[in-house]
Amino acid sequence: MNATSLKSRIQKHLPGWITPLAKSVWSNVATLSCFASDYGSFRRFYGKPSRRDRDVDRANLIKTYHVIEKGLSLQTPRPNFGRDVRERLFVYLTTYIHRWGHDQTTRIALNVLESYCQFSEACGFPMEVERDRMEQLQMHGDAAHGCEIAGGTVDLTSESAQRDGTTDFLRMAQARHSLRNFQDKAIDPALIRRAVEIATHAPSACNRQAWHVYAFSDPAKKQAIMQAQGGSRGFGESAATLLVVASDLRCFSGPNERHQAWVDGSLFSMSLLYALQYLGLGTCPLNCAFYPWEEEKFRKLTGIPRYEPLIMVIAIGHMPRQFKVTVSTRRSVDEVLVLDTPIETAQTFPSVRKT
Numbered sequence: 001m002n003a004t005s006l007k008s009r010i011q012k013h014l015p016g017w018i019t020p021l022a023k024s025v026w027s028n029v030a031t032l033s034c035f036a037s038d039y040g041s042f043r044r045f046y047g048k049p050s051r052r053d054r055d056v057d058r059a060n061l062i063k064t065y066h067v068i069e070k071g072l073s074l075q076t077p078r079p080n081f082g083r084d085v086r087e088r089l090f091v092y093l094t095t096y097i098h099r100w101g102h103d104q105t106t107r108i109a110l111n112v113l114e115s116y117c118q119f120s121e122a123c124g125f126p127m128e129v130e131r132d133r134m135e136q137l138q139m140h141g142d143a144a145h146g147c148e149i150a151g152g153t154v155d156l157t158s159e160s161a162q163r164d165g166t167t168d169f170l171r172m173a174q175a176r177h178s179l180r181n182f183q184d185k186a187i188d189p190a191l192i193r194r195a196v197e198i199a200t201h202a203p204s205a206c207n208r209q210a211w212h213v214y215a216f217s218d219p220a221k222k223q224a225i226m227q228a229q230g231g232s233r234g235f236g237e238s239a240a241t242l243l244v245v246a247s248d249l250r251c252f253s254g255p256n257e258r259h260q261a262w263v264d265g266s267l268f269s270m271s272l273l274y275a276l277q278y279l280g281l282g283t284c285p286l287n288c289a290f291y292p293w294e295e296e297k298f299r300k301l302t303g304i305p306r307y308e309p310l311i312m313v314i315a316i317g318h319m320p321r322q323f324k325v326t327v328s329t330r331r332s333v334d335e336v337l338v339l340d341t342p343i344e345t346a347q348t349f350p351s352v353r354k355t
């Protein structure tokens with residue numbers, strides 16, 4: 001006798017109210033367990049200022065210089081704007097360079113400060129003190145002179161932005177489908193690298209880019225991951241590679257940012273799906289909807305650390321010559337778009353609407 005028929009036999013002999021009650025208890029316990037696990041991860045890992053960690057320091061640095069970049073990109077930046085941010089940037093930059101030395105991030109930060117100085121000087125504010133401090137920071141460790149990595153702003157035209165941004169997007173968006181049938185052919189790792197490089201153009205909160213992509217092509221590993229993920233039965237084995245997108249919780253600095261890792265990670269994932277499609281590969285996003293104990297198992301298999309929330313798995317492979325995809329009908333625009341929400345409607349949103 002299998003487990004399902006045993007279950008239905010037992011259920012037959014129980015009073016009718018037991019099953020709904022048991023389901024309700026289980027649902028509450030599981031929900032609490034999921035929230036407790038998320039709370040624990042967040043408390044443990046979010047980017048506390050006291051944490052001495054390169055990734056956290058880098059995220060703070062980027063977040064801070066990005067405020068200045070944003071200020072400089074305004075139509076008419078306020079002369080001498082953001083003095084407190086500038087000071088904070090000097091503090092973070094000094095700490096970072098002393099702890100970790102120069103790298104791409106410190107060079108970009110210095111370039112942003114350079115752009116800021118040029119702007120302020122053009123507005124008539126002397127920047128000698130700031131330039132001295134920058135000079136000293138540049139001299140510390142590996143010099144950052146002559147760096148080609150940009151920071152600050154770039155000038156574009158609407159013509160180039162529109163041309164580059166719209167050429168093929170409509171057709172691409174309409175042509176993307178989840179593929180559940182792949183060619184038996186390995187993927188050149190250079191193609192995956194290229195896709196990830198394209199996806200890194202995704203936006204992220206204060207440009208912190210906390211995402212990571214883990215790629216698995218070994219058949220035994222893939223098999224184990226698919227089993228743990230559970231949503232690719234019947235087609236997962238044909239995928240040449242499984243990608244797992246994760247996002248570093250430590251790059252986010254307080255409870256108000258508790259969802260940011262998922263938001264940024266999802267935006268990145270969507271870009272990655274398009275990038276893979278653009279490069280001619282088929283993709284199928286797969287959920288990471290785990291209970292804490294399932295998640296633990298998945299982490300053991302993949303080696304992804306606890307401080308990186310799992311955003312999604314993406315099964316990828318070359319497309320067969322012919323294949324079927326689901327229609328996956330979309331809701332109408334009228335159901336999705338709420339234009340100029342009337343105030344009365346907005347006020348009723350918090351209450352649960354009974355249908």
Ligand SMILES: Cc1cc2nc3c(=O)[nH]c(=O)nc-3n(C[C@H](O)[C@H](O)[C@H](O)COP(=O)(O)O)c2cc1C
Nearest residue numbers: 176177178231232284285286287288312325326328
């Ligand atoms: C976060 C996420 C999780 C998904 N999980 C699965 C999954 O576990 N198994 C699967 O076959 N498809 C999965 N999908 C694919 C969806 O079923 C698919 O995107 C949807 O039906 C729309 O179809 P389309 O992607 O072909 O446009 C997932 C998609 C997303 C965005």
